[in-house]
Amino acid sequence: MSGTAEGLALAYVKRWLWKAAAPVAVPVFGVLTLLLIPLAVLDAPEASTSPASSCSIAGTGASAADIELDAVQMGHAQTIVAVAAARGLDPYAATVALATAYQESRIRMLANDGSSPELTAEQAAVTATSLTYPHDGLGSDHDSVNTFQQRWTAEWGTVAQLMDPVYAAEAFYRRLVEVPNWRTIPLTQAAQAVQISAAGGAYARWEPLARELTAMLWPAAQATAVDASGTAAGVCPGLPVPAGSWIRPTAGTVTSGYGSRLGTLHAGVDIAGPRDTPVYAAADGTVVRAECTSAYCDRDGTLSLAGYGNLVELDHGGGVTTRYAHLSGYTVTVGQRVSAGGLIGFQGSTGNSTGVHLHLEVRFDGASVDPVPWLASRGVDLHATTAG
Template identity: 85%
Template sequence: MSGTAEGLARAYAKRWLWKAAAPVAVPVFGVLTLLLIPLAVLAAPEASPAAASSVCSIGGTGATVAGTDLNAVQMGHAQTIVTVAAAQELDPYAATVALATAYQESRIRMLANDGSSPELTAEQAAVTATSLTYPHDGLGSDHDSVNTFQQRWIAGWGTVAQLMDPVYAAEAFYRRLVAVPDWRAMPLTQAAQAVQVSAYGGAYARWEPLARELTAMLWPTTQATAADGSGAAAGVCPDLPVPAGSWIRPTAGTFTSGYGSRWGALHAGVDIAGPRDTPVYAAADGIVVTAACTSAYCDRDGSLSLPGYGNLVELDHGGGVTTRYAHLSAYTVNAGQGVSAGALLGFQGSTGNSTGVHLHFEVRLDGASVDPVPWLADRGVDLHAATAG
């Protein structure tokens, strides 16, 4: 994959892999002293990812395609599949085959597997069940099959950890597709079956109209992003309707870590963790001071050895008040831009010094961090609530 193509794929389809261990983060930005280094702790439990991001995601809002209703989670997975095709310099037909396959196999959802199939040995069942430790939209139980394409680790598609990464899953599908002789000249259902070797090989044809229309809808977005390998992304989600002058909770998800001392340093904000690419909104009216990658790289998840906030948006609200939104998978605003409360800023991710998907959110007064919980509570906002707004 070329550098440009890989940048495109990662810009729109950042990897969803969460660590099974409690994630922590230690962002370092500019000349902040260690006393202001935030340390993020435990990422959100995977309780109900579809519900938490069913309104909008990096893939956009839900849509009706060829008479079929797709929610934002499905649209996000579809965008990943299309983007990976473009990143591998394939044509739209490859994406169409992949989308029809994914809809037949999982309804374009990331499925885990609890290992309950009687076809599995106890050891195989235990390995298969590890898929439950990764973000997923539902459960399947067909042998050891997992993910949007129902790929099998026993059949050599990859490890369970790899297969639960939507980008890897799409890449694996395309690797096998392009190995099929004359696949471009085949009817869609035959090309899909050559990859999947399914017991229901003719079933893919039913979803060809859906897949063609979905590809036509998403391919232009992928092409438009090709020239920009940064963390910037199109603002595909609608802003939240917020009264002027109001403050809001900036994202949906579980409150996982508060403000205060963490292992001898100050965690200078709070952490809210939802599914990857959950929208992040401006907490109040302001001017964008920073919208940039603040680490050595932001085109993939970070690690504890990587300094910085990753993709960071900082807003100036006037009167010495600023807010920071860190570890974003992508951002949708530019420095100098004015935004209203509820404006889309970006999407939850794990860029920079982080090992778990979440939003690290800070409130600062004249540059010094304050606890966002009581500060926003005084303005009628409960950061412990589950939803944005």
């Protein structure tokens, strides 16, 4: 991609890419994480829910062509579609890519442990480095990795590049546009020309699913390609909340309370739910901040990284503000008026964080207060498990 507009669009896409990832740490990282439990929350498991309840419980899950997709799959699908729009391709390109990704991985970012007997010891070791990158599961077909099962030995890219969902989609489209008449030939032929698969005829089976997903995700992706504001498109609707009410802003479990933490004030409450669980406005207000407050927010943060990561702050009037931190993405812009229950973002682990959660703060005249009793006095139980 080239040009300022495409660069901005790609920057947006990269904000999406880690939304969809559900990292599975290698053993050494797991041990370190367990040692840091007092300082951070661990990744919550992805919930399995019906499409009707997925927006309130497990993020951006949806159903297309009678196939249920969870939040992880929908996040990767959004990335694939957004990359097509950012490149100036048409919806058919995204449809071909989605059908391919579903056939190859069920639209999941797969690592590879290098256990295939077809690999040399050196190839196996290189392939196994994919385990050190965020992934949704394991595969063992030759040296194939990611949503498209691309192979580093077939010159698709390095393992590090291929484990980047944006790069993976870019690589697929680069080869697709080189296929003669790719816009007019049957989907399965276009996909097979790119993939050169032993089961090339299987892609056609997923064309209805891919077409529905493209229709669902293309409008937001296209709008972003034109105006790359850095915000995430809202897939889930807001909650129905009476005017003037306060609510619990997200689903999940309180894992860390307000107070001193190793000599530093933990100025809010951590609520941990599945990655991309929707975060809603706790009350009516105006957006005063919606930005990345750390050195980077296009992937999960660490304890050594300063800042809130992706942060949304709302002004509710009367000196009261609320902060929603470590978001994987946000759906609002500064100056926007939001109602209680309006979707503002998604749980993530950006910034000074080692696990997926929402860090919620309540402030009065700029000073933080304990959100638990403050919201309890307004009829909100933060120790419940559902939003609203």
